[in-house]
Amino acid sequence: MTKQDIPTGASAATQPESAIQANYMSGFGNGFETEALPGALPLGRNSPQKCAYGLYAEQLSGSPFTAPRTTNERSWLYRIRPTVAHWGDFRKVDAGLWRTAPAVEAEPPIGPMRWDPLPVPTEPLSFREGVRTITTAGDGGAQAGMGAHVYLITRSMEHEYFYNADGEMLFVPQQGDLRLWTEFGIIDIEPGEIAVIPRGVKLRIELRDGPARGYLCENYGGAFTLPERGPIGANCLANPRDFLTPVAAYEDVDAPGRMYVKWGGAIWAADIAHSPLDVVAWHGNYAPYKYDLRRYSPVGPVLYDHADPSIFTVLTSPSETPGTANVDFVVFSDRWMVAENTFRPPWYHMNVMSEFMGLVYGQYDAKPQGFVPGGCSLHNSMLPHGPDFEAFEKASNVELKPHKLEGTMAFMFETRFPQRVTAFAAESSALQRSYGAYGHQLHKHFNPRQR
Ligand SMILES: O=C(O)Cc1cc(O)ccc1O
Numbered sequence: 016m017t018k019q020d021i022p023t024g025a026s027a028a029t030q031p032e033s034a035i036q037a038n039y040m041s042g043f044g045n046g047f048e049t050e051a052l053p054g055a056l057p058l059g060r061n062s063p064q065k066c067a068y069g070l071y072a073e074q075l076s077g078s079p080f081t082a083p084r085t086t087n088e089r090s091w092l093y094r095i096r097p098t099v100a101h102w103g104d105f106r107k108v109d110a111g112l113w114r115t116a117p118a119v120e121a122e123p124p125i126g127p128m129r130w131d132p133l134p135v136p137t138e139p140l141s142f143r144e145g146v147r148t149i150t151t152a153g154d155g156g157a158q159a160g161m162g163a164h165v166y167l168i169t170r171s172m173e174h175e176y177f178y179n180a181d182g183e184m185l186f187v188p189q190q191g192d193l194r195l196w197t198e199f200g201i202i203d204i205e206p207g208e209i210a211v212i213p214r215g216v217k218l219r220i221e222l223r224d225g226p227a228r229g230y231l232c233e234n235y236g237g238a239f240t241l242p243e244r245g246p247i248g249a250n251c252l253a254n255p256r257d258f259l260t261p262v263a264a265y266e267d268v269d270a271p272g273r274m275y276v277k278w279g280g281a282i283w284a285a286d287i288a289h290s291p292l293d294v295v296a297w298h299g300n301y302a303p304y305k306y307d308l309r310r311y312s313p314v315g316p317v318l319y320d321h322a323d324p325s326i327f328t329v330l331t332s333p334s335e336t337p338g339t340a341n342v343d344f345v346v347f348s349d350r351w352m353v354a355e356n357t358f359r360p361p362w363y364h365m366n367v368m369s370e371f372m373g374l375v376y377g378q379y380d381a382k383p384q385g386f387v388p389g390g391c392s393l394h395n396s397m398l399p400h401g402p403d404f405e406a407f408e409k410a411s412n413v414e415l416k417p418h419k420l421e422g423t424m425a426f427m428f429e430t431r432f433p434q435r436v437t438a439f440a441a442e443s444s445a446l447q448r449s450y451g452a453y454g455h456q457l458h459k460h461f462n463p464r465q466r
């Protein structure tokens with residue numbers, strides 16, 4: 016990109032909030048550059064003696080300085096005030112129902128668990144107040160594992176800002192559109208889309224069209240990246256050009272506000288006197304992004320059998336062990352089922368990885384009833400699971416014409432670590448207490464006299 020082509024963004028100082036458009040640049044992990052005022056980005060250097068417009072230069076490092084190029088992530092931010100000037104007298108505040116691994120609160124049952132959608136309450140809840148942790152895995156302090164949460168939001172953050180030092184946040188909206196006003200620019204997301212906010216990126220979350228509910232994966236480990244495609248080649252699955260990163264947009268707001276930081280498993284708050292979303296220009300490869308899951312191009316068996324669900328990986332957070340993800344984000348979206356002489360839904364299985372699932376819309380083929388949009392399920396490490404009675408009987412007897420699964424969007428956060436349920440999730444009235452017995456309905460068909 017040449018200097019002339021640098022995308023420019025919005026300034027909240029000059030436009031009414033409602034008129035501000037979210038604009039994006041395409042690509043995954045690119046070295047982006049964007050400025051909301053012409054010439055705000057220094058040319059050919061990161062740290063000039065004086066920055067244009069009296070801005071401060073600040074580097075945000077998402078990886079160690081010395082990480083190999085493929086995993087080295089940092090951005091340079093040119094901002095009205097450096098982050099230290101947005102710092103206040105922090106004190107711990109009530110973390111509500113947000114938990115961080117290790118959270119040893121409830122004994123996880125040795126069996127599958129499933130929850131109805133958590134109702135969206137009428138009381139005012141900002142994003143930070145509305146996070147309900149369902150499971151935690153690994154150890155946040157060791158930068159390994161994840162938290163799987165449901166968020167319920169009934170009010171926008173106003174002069175309130177938040178960043179998460181404990182993990183990267185993957186938002187999966189299920190109901191209601193969100194505007195993520197980040198330091199790097201504005202991201203609008205709706206159900207069917209996702210957004211990833213890297214560790215340390217400040218933001219304010221606004222509602223767009225009423226209350227919102229969705230899922231949140233808090234990834235304590237290595238940053239989400241695209242999975243290798245191996246023999247699939249250069250195309251399909253999630254294509255890099257469909258990932259969108261916002262152009263620079265800034266607020267020049269001097270007004271009392273509050274900064275919240277999730278750090279060390281606790282939530283801290285301080286009063287501040289100005290908006291920290293004051294980045295006028297930035298460049299680098301450490302930045303938030305969004306992706307429309309409906310753009311995902313699934314690859315699967317075109318003759319027979321059911322492939323492992325890893326074929327539907329959108330993003331992966333690798334661990335130090337090759338092929339052993341800290342977290343995989345996997346999506347089960349619209350696709351044709353064509354396999355011949357095949358039991359087409361997921362097979363019965365046990366897995367060393369642990370599987371947290373959610374449903375954005377539609378129906379999931381292994382669990383046609385009971386697993387409903389907004390609900391979630393947990394199939395923990397090495398515990399048996401598979402299609403329920405209804406799914407088994409149907410898939411074993413149906414005529415195997417090409418059949419399209421349509422209007423469906425289920426997903427999985429799959430981690431190498433066993434998941435612990437929180438006390439909230441274990442005691443919730445949304446817990447389907449009889450789910451653990453679904454396997455008992457699968458009765459014996461065995462007849463040694465009939466092949
Ligand atoms: O358990 C699940 O429903 C998720 C899943 C789907 C699939 O197609 C194969 C394996 C698997 O774990």
Ligand SMILES: [Fe+2]
Nearest residue numbers: 366370394400
């Ligand atoms: Fe599974």
